[in-house]
Amino acid sequence: MTDTRRGRTIAVLAGLIAALGVACIVATSFGAVQVAPGEVVKAISRALRGLTLTADQAVVVDLRMPRVVVAALVGACLAGAGVLYQALFRNALADPYILGVSSGAGLGASLALVFTGMGVISLVIVPAAAFAGATITIVVVAAIATRRGVMDTLSLLLAGVAVSYSLSAVTSFVLVVRREQMSRIVFWMMGGLQTSSWGQAAMVGGMLAVGLCVPALFSRELNIVLLGDSRAGELGVDVERFKRVILVAASLMVSAAVSVSGLIGFVGLMTPHMARLVLGPDHRLLLPASVLSGAIVMVLADLVARVALAPVEIPVGIITALAGGPVFVWLLVRARRGRL
Amino acid sequence: MSPALRYDGATVGYERAVVRDATLEVAPGEVVGLIGPNGAGKTTLVRAVTGEARLLAGSVSVAGRAADSYRRTELARLVGVLPQAVPATFAFTARQFVEMGRHARLSRFGGLGAADRAVVERCMALTDTGGLAHEPVDTLSGGDVQRLTLAQALAQEPSVLLLDEPTSHLDLNHRLQVLDVVREMADEGMAVLAVFHDLDMAARYSDRLAVVSDGAVGVAATPEEILTATMLSDVFGVRAVIGADPVTGAVQVMPVVRMRERRAPRGIRVALVSGSGSGAAVMRRLAIAGFEVEAGALARGDTDAAVAESLDVAFVPLVPYGAMTSSDTAAVDAAVGRADVVVVCATPFGPANIGNLSAVARSSAPVVLVGEPRPEDDFTQGDAARLWAALKAGGAATCTDPRGIDRCVEEAVRR
Structure with missing residues (x-):
C-alpha cells in the first residue's frame, strides 16, 4: 500500500468510527425518557469508573446501551458476512439472507430455543445451533450451485432462495408443532432487539471478533480471488482452504446476528455494496469500512424502529427492508458496469 | 544445466x-x-x-x-x-x-x-x-x-x-x-x-x-x-510453403491450402506456364478445384516452384539463372502435349524460361492467357511479346481475374 492509500484508509476508518460513536450516543439518548447526549456520555463514564448511577443513568447503562451495542454488533456481523460472501462468490448480490444462511441459522436457533428455553444456557446453545444451521446451509447451497467445479452465479442465488424458503417452511412447521413457544419465537424471528442484554452483547461481540480477525488476515486473498479461482491459485492462494476459512467465519458472524435478532435482511447486501461503490474493491479497506458502516446502519435502523411509532416498536427487519430495497435498486440502476 | x-x-x-x-x-x-x-x-x-x-x-x-x-x-x-x-x-x-x-x-x-x-x-x-x-x-x-x-x-x-x-x-x-x-x-x-x-x-x-x-x-x-511442410500437412492438415523471415531469419510459414479444401480430381489435365510468383494464385485455385495441374520449367527456389511443391504439382526444375537444356525442353513439351488446357500467366520471360512459351506455341491444346504482360518484364528482346500476341491471335481465351481461372479453364475445355 502506498502512503497516500494508507492515509486514505486511516482517514476513512477514523471517520466511520467517529460516526458510529455519535450514532450510538444519539440512539441511546432517544427513548421513552429523553436523555441528553451529554448525560449519556456522563453515565457511561460513571459506569466505567464503577460509580453509583442515578435512575436515568441506570436506564441508559442497563437498558438502552446494551440494545444499541447489540444493534451495532449485529449490523457489523451482517455486513462483515456480506463482504465475505460477495468476495467468495464474486457476486455483488450475495448476502446471508439471499444465500439462505440466515434461514439456516434461524432454523438452528429456533430448534435450540424450542428445546432449551430462554435462560442463560441459550447464550451458548442458540448461537451454536445457529452456527451449525448456517454452515450446513451454505455448504448445501454452494454444492447445489456448483457443477463440474464451476459455481454459476444465477444458480447460486436461485439455490439460496430455494433453500431459504424450504428452511423457513421447516421452521414454521416446528413452531406450529410447539405452539406454546410460537409467539415468542416469531417475535424474535421478525428481527427485534427488544430483549438485548449485556450478555448478548458479549456473545455477539466475541463471535464477531473471531469471525472478523480470521478474514482480516486473509484480506489479500479476498482481493486476489476476484481474479478467479484459477488465477488466484497461480498467484499462490490455496483457494480451497481459503474458501473453508471464509465460509466458516461468515457463518459464525451470521449465526451471532441471527441468534439475537432473528432474520434481518439487506444490511449484509446493501452496506458492503455501497462501501464498495464509494471506496473501491480493496478489502484491506472494504472489510473494516463495511463492518463499521453496517454497525452504523443498524444502530440508526433500530433507533427508527423504536421511536417512529413509539410506544409501539416496529421490528427492525422491516425498517432495513423498507430502506434497503429502494437504495439497492438505485445502486443497481446507477452501477451498470457490473464491477465487483 | x-x-x-x-x-x-x-x-x-x-x-x-x-x-x-x-x-x-x-x-x-x-x-x-x-x-x-x-x-x-x-x-x-x-x-x-x-x-x-x-x-x-x-x-x-x-x-x-x-x-x-x-x-x-x-x-x-x-x-x-x-x-x-x-x-x-x-x-x-x-x-x-x-x-x-x-x-x-x-x-x-x-x-x-x-x-x-x-x-x-x-x-x-x-x-x-x-x-x-x-x-x-x-x-x-x-x-x-x-x-x-x-x-x-x-x-x-x-x-x-x-x-x-x-x-x-x-x-x-x-x-x-x-x-x-x-x-x-x-x-x-x-x-x-x-x-x-x-x-x-x-x-x-x-x-x-x-x-x-x-x-x-x-x-x-x-x-x-x-516447422517442415510434412509436419504442417500431417499435424495441421495444411499445405504450406516454408520460408525464412527476410528480416529476422526465423522460419516463416506461408499456408497455401487446407487439404480438406481440395475437391476430388475431375480428370482434366492443365499445363501451367508461370514463374516468379505469377502463377501461385492460379495454381492454388486450379488445385483446389480438382484439376490435375502440371507446371512448365521453374527455377528452384522460385515462389511458384515452392507453391508447386506444397501442392504436389509436378514441374520441370531448373538451376537458378540457368538456361533450359534440351531434355528440359522435351519434358515441357511432353507436359504441354498431355494437357487438355494450357494456362499461360503473364510472367517475366528471359532466355532461361522462354522455352516454356515456345512449347505452348508448338502445341494444339486450347490456351487460356492470364493477365497482360508488361514490357519491362520482357527480357527476350520482344520474343515473348511476339509469342504472346501470336497465342492471342490464334484464338486463346483471356482471363483477367485469377480468381475466376477455374471457370475460364472449364469454358476452354468445352470449346
Whole structure:
C-alpha cells in the first residue's frame, strides 16, 4: 500500500468510527425518557469508573446501551458476512439472507430455543445451533450451485432462495408443532432487539471478533480471488482452504446476528455494496469500512424502529427492508458496469 | 544445466487423459514453444504444472521436485503463469493488480515492503505499463490488461514462466512487445514454456519447439527442424510453403491450402506456364478445384516452384539463372502435349524460361492467357511479346481475374 492509500484508509476508518460513536450516543439518548447526549456520555463514564448511577443513568447503562451495542454488533456481523460472501462468490448480490444462511441459522436457533428455553444456557446453545444451521446451509447451497467445479452465479442465488424458503417452511412447521413457544419465537424471528442484554452483547461481540480477525488476515486473498479461482491459485492462494476459512467465519458472524435478532435482511447486501461503490474493491479497506458502516446502519435502523411509532416498536427487519430495497435498486440502476 | 521444468512420462488431463506419456524439458534461459492444432492438449499440458489439470501418471517436476509436492505459495514463487486472458471486472488500480503478484512472497501479517514495491515498479516499467498505475483495471483495453497480467506474473519473480497463447487477443505491436519482454526474461535465465497459436511467432521467439497432437508430445527441436511442410500437412492438415523471415531469419510459414479444401480430381489435365510468383494464385485455385495441374520449367527456389511443391504439382526444375537444356525442353513439351488446357500467366520471360512459351506455341491444346504482360518484364528482346500476341491471335481465351481461372479453364475445355 502506498502512503497516500494508507492515509486514505486511516482517514476513512477514523471517520466511520467517529460516526458510529455519535450514532450510538444519539440512539441511546432517544427513548421513552429523553436523555441528553451529554448525560449519556456522563453515565457511561460513571459506569466505567464503577460509580453509583442515578435512575436515568441506570436506564441508559442497563437498558438502552446494551440494545444499541447489540444493534451495532449485529449490523457489523451482517455486513462483515456480506463482504465475505460477495468476495467468495464474486457476486455483488450475495448476502446471508439471499444465500439462505440466515434461514439456516434461524432454523438452528429456533430448534435450540424450542428445546432449551430462554435462560442463560441459550447464550451458548442458540448461537451454536445457529452456527451449525448456517454452515450446513451454505455448504448445501454452494454444492447445489456448483457443477463440474464451476459455481454459476444465477444458480447460486436461485439455490439460496430455494433453500431459504424450504428452511423457513421447516421452521414454521416446528413452531406450529410447539405452539406454546410460537409467539415468542416469531417475535424474535421478525428481527427485534427488544430483549438485548449485556450478555448478548458479549456473545455477539466475541463471535464477531473471531469471525472478523480470521478474514482480516486473509484480506489479500479476498482481493486476489476476484481474479478467479484459477488465477488466484497461480498467484499462490490455496483457494480451497481459503474458501473453508471464509465460509466458516461468515457463518459464525451470521449465526451471532441471527441468534439475537432473528432474520434481518439487506444490511449484509446493501452496506458492503455501497462501501464498495464509494471506496473501491480493496478489502484491506472494504472489510473494516463495511463492518463499521453496517454497525452504523443498524444502530440508526433500530433507533427508527423504536421511536417512529413509539410506544409501539416496529421490528427492525422491516425498517432495513423498507430502506434497503429502494437504495439497492438505485445502486443497481446507477452501477451498470457490473464491477465487483 | 539441469532443467527448471521437466515432464517425465507425464499423462495429464481432467476426468480423462488428454496428453499421454509426455516427456519434455525446459532449461533455464530457454524458450520452448508448444504448437499443435486446437484441442490437442497444449493448454492441459501447461496447466498440469500448476495443478489446474491433473497429473494421471508419470511426473511433472519444477526445480527438481515434483510440482504437486509444493505448497501453493512455494509453487507461486517458482512458477508464473500468463493465461490467455484474466477477467478484469473489478475496479482495482493497475498497480494494485500487479502488486497481487507479490502475494506469495509476503507474510500473512505484513504488507508490501520497499523491496516489493521496487519489484512492482520494475515489472511495470518492463511491460510499459508504468503510466497506467492509477487507472482502474476495468477501464483498460484487453491489450493493457494482458501486459499488466504479464507484469503481475513477473512480479512473482518466478524461475519458470508458463504462457498459454499469451498474445491471441493482442494487436501486432503489443504482441511483439509482450514476447520481446518474455524473450528478454529468458535471456536473463528464466525458463519459459509457451503455447503458441501463431507459428511465425513461435518460430521467432522459441529456441525449441515441440508439437502436441493426437494426445502426444513430439521431441522438441529447433524451429527449422520442426516447422517442415510434412509436419504442417500431417499435424495441421495444411499445405504450406516454408520460408525464412527476410528480416529476422526465423522460419516463416506461408499456408497455401487446407487439404480438406481440395475437391476430388475431375480428370482434366492443365499445363501451367508461370514463374516468379505469377502463377501461385492460379495454381492454388486450379488445385483446389480438382484439376490435375502440371507446371512448365521453374527455377528452384522460385515462389511458384515452392507453391508447386506444397501442392504436389509436378514441374520441370531448373538451376537458378540457368538456361533450359534440351531434355528440359522435351519434358515441357511432353507436359504441354498431355494437357487438355494450357494456362499461360503473364510472367517475366528471359532466355532461361522462354522455352516454356515456345512449347505452348508448338502445341494444339486450347490456351487460356492470364493477365497482360508488361514490357519491362520482357527480357527476350520482344520474343515473348511476339509469342504472346501470336497465342492471342490464334484464338486463346483471356482471363483477367485469377480468381475466376477455374471457370475460364472449364469454358476452354468445352470449346
